[in-house]
Amino acid sequence: MTAPIPHLVDHASLIVHGPDQAGIVNEIASLVARRGGNIIALDQHSTGPSGGDFFQRIVFHRPDLVAALPDIRADLDETVKPMGLEWRLRDLSLPLRMAVLASKSDHCLLDLLWRHRRGELPVTIPMTISNHTDVADDVRTFGVPFFHVPSQSGSDKSQSEAEILGLLKGNVDFVVLARYMQVISNDFLEKIGVPVINIHHSFLPAFIGAGPYRKAKERGVKLIGATAHYVTEELDEGPIIEQDVVRVTHAETAADLQARGADVERAVLSRAVLWHAQDRIIRHGNHTIVFNT
Amino acid sequence: MTAPIPHLVDHASLIVHGPDQAGIVNEIASLVARRGGNIIALDQHSTGPSGGDFFQRIVFHRPDLVAALPDIRADLDETVKPMGLEWRLRDLSLPLRMAVLASKSDHCLLDLLWRHRRGELPVTIPMTISNHTDVADDVRTFGVPFFHVPSQSGSDKSQSEAEILGLLKGNVDFVVLARYMQVISNDFLEKIGVPVINIHHSFLPAFIGAGPYRKAKERGVKLIGATAHYVTEELDEGPIIEQDVVRVTHAETAADLQARGADVERAVLSRAVLWHAQDRIIRHGNHTIVFNT
């Protein structure tokens, strides 16, 4: 079993969301206080005073948290569930297990591995999987296992996806596509059963199809962006977690734009992964509530 | 009496801060619920799980708020004060009264007047005061009274400050120095008794004394910034509310830098004023907690 993160021992995050109604904050604060917890961070968002949606994230400290968790969970089922609200509770000292899928590009992958080694990402990384072997040595330098699962030729990816599923299933809490250049099937998404985070380039306006940097260059865009989002059935259309841009000029070639794009991609992805690992994100419809301040 | 802001009728903000202790959130949430309020926004910040400081801003909706305010205030004195916490409660439908002091530059002043007319700033503007008359016509075009109080020559400003105090006293809830190029005395600050917000240019590194844009040009800075802060006894050293920068190049003259600086000054000041008017800021020691998301 993974060692707990020392400074987060006895710290829990509690997410509650659902239809807004009078007294929710009070109900939850009472419950936490009754069970000996001290709230040290609270973010709350409502979409309107009546008939709106309610979203809340609490971080509380409770000495001997592990012993108290079953009672707190029972309380939540008893009081919060009947109000039509969903909840999730996490012991923040237990790092999430994150798998990284990559192809040939190393910029997003290495940034995640380096931030993890540096102690910036509260996760463990049980494995990295790639359809190429280019990044194998780098990954292993960081002490992370590397598995090579070559892509199948043709449109049927079921065999390679099955192999990846066999490696991931039960071993990870979320998956990061760090410039993984293979389409993920809906079947895979259903079977994996954990959140999948993707990063892709973004432009204003958007350029559809192949060669986006060439098209962006032809249109003379002045900004290059990146978007990190949860993967859903509709390719690149899932809830946005984070976005950013960098400024470019006419003097930069399509290759330059791509290099600048890589910089913003790794920055955006690392923030999205951090916030997911800290349980700061609530998915709702096709967007996210990110409690990151 | 000023007309209440329609969409904020029956909305109150409650700020509580002081030494952190178990159960504060619960205590306040109970109090609000007991008095018929429904919390629709809550931001909370603690500096540490034990021995730290606690800061909280709640916005709640309560039908017939005005009638309930005395009881809520009594409750707060009874329960929150004994815990060593400070509180303040505001009916958000009643706009704060803001005075603007300016000199010759119009960029910050006009942006505030325009945003107010546009409905972006929940304030009334009973007056603008200047030590020059350059901006008089513009101010009056916006339907705002303009008063001219010439600066005294010499270092003794007591007479002109007394005249300004006479105009402001009792008529305003806060004062904005929108590029007001006169030093404010400590005596004035004490007597005025309401918060004063100032804007000034900022550089990395800082350039002390006269001609900062010329010095910044000589050092070849690549960023020009602005800082909005509360005015305290130590000039330009009060708690920072907001900051921002714009990028500049070697091709820009000191005059260009000043024009770019004006753009970032008006943007930063208007955000600081908005957050103050919405009661989103808690001053603590020499810094601020700004609940702006």
Next chain:
Amino acid sequence: MTAPIPHLVDHASLIVHGPDQAGIVNEIASLVARRGGNIIALDQHSTGPSGGDFFQRIVFHRPDLVAALPDIRADLDETVKPMGLEWRLRDLSLPLRMAVLASKSDHCLLDLLWRHRRGELPVTIPMTISNHTDVADDVRTFGVPFFHVPSQSGSDKSQSEAEILGLLKGNVDFVVLARYMQVISNDFLEKIGVPVINIHHSFLPAFIGAGPYRKAKERGVKLIGATAHYVTEELDEGPIIEQDVVRVTHAETAADLQARGADVERAVLSRAVLWHAQDRIIRHGNHTIVFNT
């Protein structure tokens, strides 16, 4: 006749572009030197060492410039034209005449008028035209004529466009659409015969059709942008001049996004107008070369 801009008297800008070939810079520099000009700014961009495109902007100072212009123009026709290159030469002390078309929104319009009064935009503004009367008083406060040309109902806009053309024709050097909410016909574009600059909101990804801010809110975008571009036959698809973004959060409503969008729109449009007025932009294919440093 308009008074020349004092500090730009005897300053000219010369734009040359076309197929790259050895010796162009030399040829042009010789020509300018021969005619008594001193180059004080030069920007040059080539898309490749062979078979590429060449773009150059020179600013030169020449005592008694006006007297020398005919000879310089003759020289350019003689030496530069035979190389297959296009050129344009402007006396920078003569401000371009800019018309602004607006509808009900005032944020872009007022920012242009204010920057003009402040001396930041080297243009004259002979008129503002709107299909509404909301902004009439504000425009006239700045001493700028205002004309009201109501929109025609139905899809045939030929009569109102003819009226606008009648006002503009011969009186202006370029037109700015400052949130002018009417579609411009290709016929109008051909007849007006001067550059038209437009501003519109931009998102990553793009949201097509009505209610873009609502759609952006539903998708949970984290950035709101604006794009200034030259108007071509394809609506909102012309060469991009400038873009920028601001950061937004889940806590902001669609109305908030729109207000933040207005801030970035006015900033982006004012930069695009400035660079056009300073003759810093070369259109090429569907993009621009902007020499702005």
Next chain:
Amino acid sequence: MTAPIPHLVDHASLIVHGPDQAGIVNEIASLVARRGGNIIALDQHSTGPSGGDFFQRIVFHRPDLVAALPDIRADLDETVKPMGLEWRLRDLSLPLRMAVLASKSDHCLLDLLWRHRRGELPVTIPMTISNHTDVADDVRTFGVPFFHVPSQSGSDKSQSEAEILGLLKGNVDFVVLARYMQVISNDFLEKIGVPVINIHHSFLPAFIGAGPYRKAKERGVKLIGATAHYVTEELDEGPIIEQDVVRVTHAETAADLQARGADVERAVLSRAVLWHAQDRIIRHGNHTIVFNT
């Protein structure tokens, strides 16, 4: 001898600067054309039409460049020097030799090594030197030699500086201090005789002395910045090459600010190194002209 960079073979950069005078651009363009060169990029900056300073960077392509360099150099001495101008000419296909000095922090160092491996930095890295051994393994993973030169205790650093000088002297064209936490003596600067680039954190306002992140936290700054500059005798006061900032909030601890600072430090330093390696920077007085578009 280092292999030339393939796509830059036969490309040269020529920097000329000094007192402005009529005809310089023409003179230099003629010279390059006469010797068979084709100008493919040209940036020029003058501080004023008369009595100002002139700065120019040309990139030109010349088949069989190496054979022509002696003649071009002789021409420059003959024509440009007598005008009181300084010049420098570089074969851009020959990468500069860069040494990196680091201490325990790896963020700036690794980013440089990674960008170099990726082909983004046109340099060779003959060595990395540190006063600690923490980064040794990482450096060697990138195939770069690592030398450990422990710091001397006490204020006399002459022996360790002599050891570092012995390693660097004759082997490198510039030195990068990538969070090297030792003061460099003026004696060292004089003896090393090549440019030295440093990176340090920057705040608005500046916080002098030890614990800057703690002080920034106490003052509640909203932006954290970094500045890359050339090292001169006055510590941290040399000509600025590049700067940038990131936004922070009250919710972030001093440790968080430091982590965000590390992100902006590595980004700013890598841009400064790139521009230096591409010979885009002219030092003048205490500032820089950076031709980076």
